[in-house]
Amino acid sequence: MKFLYKVILVLGILIALSCFVQFVVFNKFFIANTNSLLLSTNEKASENVSMQLVENFNKIQNFVKTVAANEEIRENQELLNKFNAIIPEVDVVTIFNSRGDILHISGNAHIPNVSNLAYRDYFQQAVHGKTYISNVFTSTSGVKVVVISVPIVKDGSIDGVVVGAVKLQGTYLASMFDNKKFGRNGYISILDSKGYVVYHPNKELIGKKSVTFDKLQGKSRSKIMKDYSGKEQFVGFSKVPNLNWYVLVITPTADIMTSRNIVVYETFLGSVVVGILIILLGIYTIKRYSKPLNNLIFSFNALKDGKYKKIEPHNYGEEFQEMVIVYNNTIERLKKEYNDLEEAADIDSLTGAYNRRAFNKFLSTLKQEMSNCGLGRVGALLLDIDNFKKLNDTSGHLAGDNVLKNLAEIMKSSAGDRSVFRFGGDEFAVVIRNISDERLLSIAEAIRLKCEETLNGCTVSIGAAKFPKDTYSIDKLIDFADKALYISKKSRNKVTIFVK
Known part of the structure; x- marks a missing residue:
């Protein structure tokens, strides 16, 4: 069964390796796919925000153009204030003449500390006939703003400029983008064409140069970049048409990695659990079959030692029942055949009495019983046929064989089948348990007399000894019986009892 345990070990190693490879491959592809998906999502979101920004600036631009085209609104402060209140996107509306002098101001504005702003780039662009959207700059009142300037055309010439200003730290841009969330901590950032922050949830960063601006190339893309704190971010960006501004949709990688790691480690843990369950199932299955097989192998090996032990069928599963039944039937037949062979090996083929081998085994049994203090009285007779050689020489070996057979039958009928042993030739022994001296x-x-009557002219000489009367040794018991036989042989046809 060592092979099966090696299979379990190899199976466990393969499953562990499979879990590890699965984890590495899954983690690699999962990260790559989620990165790609998040970057693509942020890029699409930045394009949508960019379009929204364009629409809102178009709305502001149309408002400013309306003011520039309507002299009544420009000349009437009260009407200008009412009209400005309708468009909350514009924080301040300023009317300039063609020289850059401020004529009217409407909206949430500080009184400028200068009266002429002709030097401003947005004025210069508009006074030359262009509609212009500025980058971020600081107004004369110290506020970060973006302005839209439109020329006032009268009688085919530039008569002045209307400027709409949007405060970057005001409520309008915040209302446009503060409510837009991308994941748990994702946000929007807007940069002007020079990289200055137009909008950011962190108001302190508005008007400052962005650390990611130099990495932005093309109309729209996505990549992983580091923010102001040096932490990596998923950044999707899109260039605003006609402005060359950039809209950035940013998602911190830490938020995504936390969720992603949960998924990855849950997957890995699931793989490990499944792997362990497969291994346990394999161990259970192998044990279910290896244990009965081991028992069967052990039982078969026991046969080599002559142990014919049946197997209890109820200890085995249904799939082993037939195998156990066949094994038990085989054991039954082998046991019977073994006993038959064992008995045949102990029987003298001519006389049917037990042979010298059986005699020695019997003596070993008596010695074991004696050492365990379980042996009672034992009587031993040693017999030898008188004139047996002469019979063989005169009448032939067939006649001698008949005498041996008849003697064995006489002894069996007198002492019992299991007490008679043939030493070899014409020598026999009788060993009887629990017998009195008189009975022995x-x-x-009785044996001597029957032999005298029936053995074709032959007689027997017998020597007898008793345990424990004569000795406490089984070997000496046989030796004493042999000495008594020697005495009987001197006169023949006699029974001699050993006397110390």
């Missing part, structure tokens, strides 16, 4: 002598005499 009676059996010996």
Whole structure:
């Protein structure tokens, strides 16, 4: 079964390796795909915000053009104030003459500390007939603004300029973009054509130069950049048409990575759990089959030691029942055949009595019982046929074989089948358990008399010894019986009891 455990080990290693590879590959592709998706999403969002910004600036521009085209509004301060109140996108409306002198101001404005702004770029652009949207600059009152300037055309010539100013730290741009969220902490940032911040949720950054401006190229793209704090951000940007401004949609990578890591590690944990379950299932399955198989192999190995032990079928699953039944039936047949062979190996083929091998085994059993203090009285008889060689020489070996067979039958009928042993040739032994001295002598005499009557002229000489009367040793018991036989052989056809 070592092979099966090696299979479990290899399976566990492969599953662990598979989980690791799956985690690495999934993490790599998941990061790449989520990065691409977020960057693409931010880029699309920046394009949408850019279009919205264009629409709002067009609205402001149309408002300023309306003022520039309507002399009544320009000349009437009260009417100008009412008209300006309708368009909240414009914080301040200023009317200039062609020399740059301020004629009227409407809206949330500080009184400028100068009366002529002809030097301003937005005035110069408009006085030369252009509609102009400025970059971020600081007004005379110290406020960061963006202005839209439109020329006043009268009788085919430039008669003045109307300027609409949008305060960058005012409420209008904030109302446009503060409510737009991209993820948990995503936000919008707007830069002018020189890289100065037009809008940012952090009002302190408005009017400052952006750290990402130099990395912005093309009409719209997306990339990972670092912000003011040095942290990486997913940045999607789009250039505003006609303005060369940039709208940036920014999502901090930390927010995305936190969610992404949760997904990645949940996936990895799921893979590990599934891997462990597969390994446990494999171990359970292998054990379910390896344990019964191990028991079967152990039982088969026990056969080599002559142990014919049946297997309990109820300890095995249904799929092993038939195998166990076949095994038990085979064990039954083997046990019977083994016993038959074992008995045949202990039987003398001529006389049917037990042979010398069986005699030695029996003596070993008696010695074991004696060492365990479980042996009672034992009587031993050793027998030898008188004149047996002469019979073989005169009547032939067939006659001698018949005498041996008849002697064995006489001994079996007198002492019992399991007590008679043939030493070899014409020598026999009888060993009887739990027998009295009188009974042992009676059996010996009965054997001698029957042999005298039936053995074709042959007789037997018998020597007898008793345990524990004569000795406490099984070996000496046989030796003493042999000495008594030696005495009987001197006169023949006699039973001699060993006497110390």
